[in-house]
Amino acid sequence: MLLDSFRWIVTNSDTATGKRGDCLRIGGGPMNALNTQQPKLEVENATKVYTTASGDLLALDRCNLKFQPGEIVSIVGPSGSGKTTLLWAMSGLHGLTRGTVLLDGKPITAPSPDIGMVFQDANLLPWRNVDANILFPFEIKRHAPDRDWIAELMHRVGLEGFGQRMPRELSGGMQQRVALVRALSFKPSVLLMDEPFGALDAFTREEMNHLVEEIYLDTRTTIVLVTHSIDEAIFLSDRVVVMSARPGRVAHEHRVPFARPRSMEIMSTKEVFDLTNAIKVEIVGDQKSKATSGRKSVPAVAQ
């Protein structure tokens, strides 16, 4: 059944090349001037089918997204909406079944040093101390590290004097700071974050959100953040993209029009309250409708 619908998608998307019919786009807002620029990162018609023992699974369905230079965009959505699949495709780590990802207008086929990635858990190498973990990318690339820049990053995230510590001696928040420094050490122009602070407690998480914004204000790196926390998405982002459950589609987009640096106080304004609720309704409503109708025809497979 799913295979049939996939065939339908293939044949239809062939005829519908260039059209963005499926994806709702809400333009306008303060970033409008930027829209005439070359997008930093562009996802075109992204479709991903996982072949599993119980049949093919359509994880992503014709997603189109544009990320402007210096924009922070969060991707939220229910479990199984292909958020992580999309992000990994954008990093060049996993391929797409159909569609392309463009970095500065050029298609991405393999991981690029211009894209930094922060993973779900800090993903540090436990046999290396903090310094050696941060130098890991330079060893792989056989590049001389920019030590001044790394020292500045270490200072910025509060890791000064922790270079010789082993990862297990650090708390989760500190480990994630190391991962952040590692990802930024190469001065990437895009930072992809895959639920980076999901394992941290609420307080540490807020602290990390402030840190990300601070670094963003310094570097103006384009940031794409996959998160389960609507608060985090709203606090950090210029735009929040809401994805729908299987198959993952871009369902809604919201602009978050607050000036930076933002303070936690914006989180208690009526605008944020309404926005949070709207996103919640979109996610929960989507899950409910999928549970009653579409769910039957889609085999549930963990991605």
Next chain:
Amino acid sequence: MGETDAIPEFSKAKPGTASDLGVANMSALAAGPDIRSAREVFAIIAIAVVVIGSTEIALRAFNVPQYIMPPPSLIAEALVTDFPIILPQLGHTLVELVSGFSIGALIGLILAAVITQFPFVEKIITPYILLLVTTPMLALVPLLILRFGFGYTPRIIAVALAAGPMVMINAATGFRRVDRGKLALARSYGASTLQIFWKIRAPMALPMILVGLMVGSIFGLLTAVGAEMVGGGFGLGNRLTSYSSMIQMPQFFAVVLILSTLGILIYVLFFFIGKKWASWEA
């Protein structure tokens, strides 16, 4: 800098303060089970003194003949007086152990690293490795002597055959531990297969490799001594058979004592290597 006055609730909590660190974890680390207090060391020595002392007294009190069980004092005496005779034999055993183990471990490590890259090959070959692990290589020694004579060769081959599969099976377990996140991290910087092997797979496998090396070297020691007992005119195993045939029991036990010490030294060696290179894994 993000203006601190804009975010007052965070200006107080500067990152890097003690509360942000796993201080509890670090103290737990410092007091590992390997570090013993003076009291514990005293207790260990006291047990040895009591056991050895009471054995000595009991053996003398009941007039147990020497050929059944010599008292510890006589064993100690034999250890000192016969040491010049025993020492070269220890040298022979060490030559067999070190060369056999090195050959076996090297082949085992290379095989483990290569085979785990090809799951299909691994599945096919694993039963045969299991066969090598479970077969007592001592059984092959008479055959090896027939083919290679009474020199070092059959013993070195037997040691390599005993240690190699042990190293391989443990190392393979280590190499099989794939951490998707760490592999993705390496790939995201464009790491080559070789870089992934040396910088991710090998360090991740190291704790299991060390276990394999330790078990393999102990097995190698057993096999070396066993092979010496089966045939040939030198080595500590040969001393054991000749002393027991001449009912020189103090000398016999002196050799046993040296062998136990050798085993413990092997264990301690790998324990400290592990502490230095694989302590990241709790």
